[in-house]
Amino acid sequence: MLLMKCPECKEYIKSVLLAELKEVECEHCHATVPVANVLVSSNGFTFERNDLLRRFFRYRKLLDEAIEERNSLKGNSASSEASQRSIEKFLQVLQGMMAGARDHFRYTFPEPILARLGYSQQECPGAVYNVSMDGVCVEVAKTYPLPRVKTSMTLSFKLPGQQQLIKITGEICWARQGGTPNDNREHTAGVHFRQLDETTRDILWQFILDKSRDLPVEP
Secondary structure, eight states, X not given: OEEEEOTTTOOEEEOTTGGGOSEEEOTTTOOXXXXXXXXXXXXXXXXXXXXXXXXXXXXXXXXXXXXXXXXHHHTOTTSOHHHHHHHHHHHHHHHHHHHHHSSSOOEEEEEEEEEEEEETTEEEEEEEEEEOSSEXXXXXXXXXXXXXXXXXXXXXXXXXXXXXXXXXXEEEEEEEOXXXXXXXXXXXXXXXXXXXXXXXXXXXXXXXXXXXXXXXXXX
């Protein structure tokens, strides 16, 4: 969760969209104020967002190491439940920090939405797991080729509760192969949108804005 102190009433404004806004209406005094001095709140801890951005790769490495430690504890029958709970809590804090450092809020669908994907001169069914104003995470059946990084992908999908078909072209920025001996899941890939037309941008922004209002707010 992102928050900032309202310069008018001194209460805290809370919104996952603060990194994407230039000004915001205070939920307490209803004054419209410029966005500044944004903080990141994660599981009871609060950090200055600008400080997180300066140290992003350091915390990213720490998160990767914590995930490895969590997996190691799960595979060790001698590890205590208290140790496993502690590492899970630590992971939640780090993941909340990383989410707060993003430039765009990422909404994760309760259930992946169906999509048509086009890449490597083929079209195939797929699923969209999450969406932001700059990209999506998609899943592709492992029977299809693994999407190649730095190549194009076209996506067609409908947002939940909407009838309009959204068509977007993006660049594949990362891909993880599924169906390996250590990972029987499907292929997954991150797609960064290329320039969005005004209609598509408005539809995405309104959807993300509406969903952000439904999220629980940390006390």
